[in-house]
Amino acid sequence: MFPIRDHNPSGRTPYITYALIVVNVVIFFSYAGLDDHAINGVFRDWAIIPRNISGGGGWETLMSSMFLHAGIAHLGGNMLFLWIFGDNLEDKMGHRRFLVFYLMCGIAAGLAHVLAAPGSAVPTVGASGAIAGVMGGYLLLFPKARVDILIILIVFFRIFPIPAWIMLCVWLGLQFLGGIGADPDTGGVAYWAHAGGFVAGFLLTVPTWRRLGGTAFWNHTHGIPPHPEAQYRFRASHIPKVRK
Numbered sequence: 001m002f003p004i005r006d007h008n009p010s011g012r013t014p015y016i017t018y019a020l021i022v023v024n025v026v027i028f029f030s031y032a033g034l035d036d037h038a039i040n041g042v043f044r045d046w047a048i049i050p051r052n053i054s055g056g057g058g059w060e061t062l063m064s065s066m067f068l069h070a071g072i073a074h075l076g077g078n079m080l081f082l083w084i085f086g087d088n089l090e091d092k093m094g095h096r097r098f099l100v101f102y103l104m105c106g107i108a109a110g111l112a113h114v115l116a117a118p119g120s121a122v123p124t125v126g127a128s129g130a131i132a133g134v135m136g137g138y139l140l141l142f143p144k145a146r147v148d149i150l151i152i153l154i155v156f157f158r159i160f161p162i163p164a165w166i167m168l169c170v171w172l173g174l175q176f177l178g179g180i181g182a183d184p185d186t187g188g189v190a191y192w193a194h195a196g197g198f199v200a201g202f203l204l205t206v207p208t209w210r211r212l213g214g215t216a217f218w219n220h221t222h223g224i225p226p227h228p229e230a231q232y233r234f235r236a237s238h239i240p241k242v243r244k
Contacts, residue, residue: 002152003081003147003150004080004084004159005084005147006084006088006145006146007145007146007161008088008142008224008225014090015095016099017082017098021083024075024127027068028069028072028075043068043123044123046068047064047065047123047124048061048062048065049120049122050114050117050119050120050121051118051119053114054118061110062106062111063103065110065124065125066103066106066109066110066127066130067127069125069126078127078131079127081131081134081135082134084147085134086102086131088138088141088145088225089134089137089138091225092141093205101133101137101201104133104200105129105130105132105134105197106129106130106197108129108133109132109190109194109200110124110129111196112193112195112196112200113129113190113193116179116192117192124193126190128194129197132193132194132201135171135201136172136198136203137201137204137205137208138168139164139165139168139169140205140209141212141217142224142225144164144223145163145164145223145224146162146224147161147162147167148161149161149167163223165223172198175194175195176191176195179192179195
């Protein structure tokens with residue numbers, strides 16, 4: 001189950017969301033062409049290494065690590081999620097507040113990962129924790145917004161529009177299940193960073209939700225961004241049909 005787009009354009013240009021995507025892409029390609037030894041050096045200096053932070057150092061990596069990615073698929077997946085969910089949240093928070101919110105979620109996600117594996121020496125990189133925070137905020141403000149997801153079951157491919165709360169709650173549940181079954185000391189997916197970022201994002205969005213009216217905001221918007229819904233049309237195939 002993979003989200004590919006939403007139906008909810010923002011009311012103003014999401015400059016911070018676009019800027020974050022550009023910055024992440026530029027930083028990734030600034031080191032992507034280096035040899036493995038050099039890339040390992042970048043991660044050693046700028047990625048989160050829980051053991052270092054537990055020892056009292058490396059606090060700056062809570063910020064720097066969220067702009068590093070381990071590969072093109074890692075980068076692309078994170079930027080897709082940011083593009084889908086970031087614009088509407090930025091619209092309601094405002095540009096500056098959204099930037100501060102994004103960075104705070106990333107830091108909270110990094111701390112959650114350190115708490116989950118304080119002795120780990122495995123470098124951890126990625127914007128996933130900060131973007132999980134964006135998803136948590138989106139769940140609070142726009143639980144009924146429609147999100148198109150791609151379902152892939154072996155040879156079965158289908159796009160379904162579903163309410164955001166279903167997709168986001170399933171995603172969060174998978175992070176908790178993954179975190180329970182994984183050993184963070186051996187590397188892999190930082191499940192607890194994702195879960196921690198999501199919860200932080202939800203809580204940090206509460207002041208915005210209350211400023212907008214709380215439950216009155218839900219009643220007014222019906223749980224979706226208050227803008228005309230985007231309509232997508234798929235071009236009809238020109239391949240002739242062959243009847244049995």
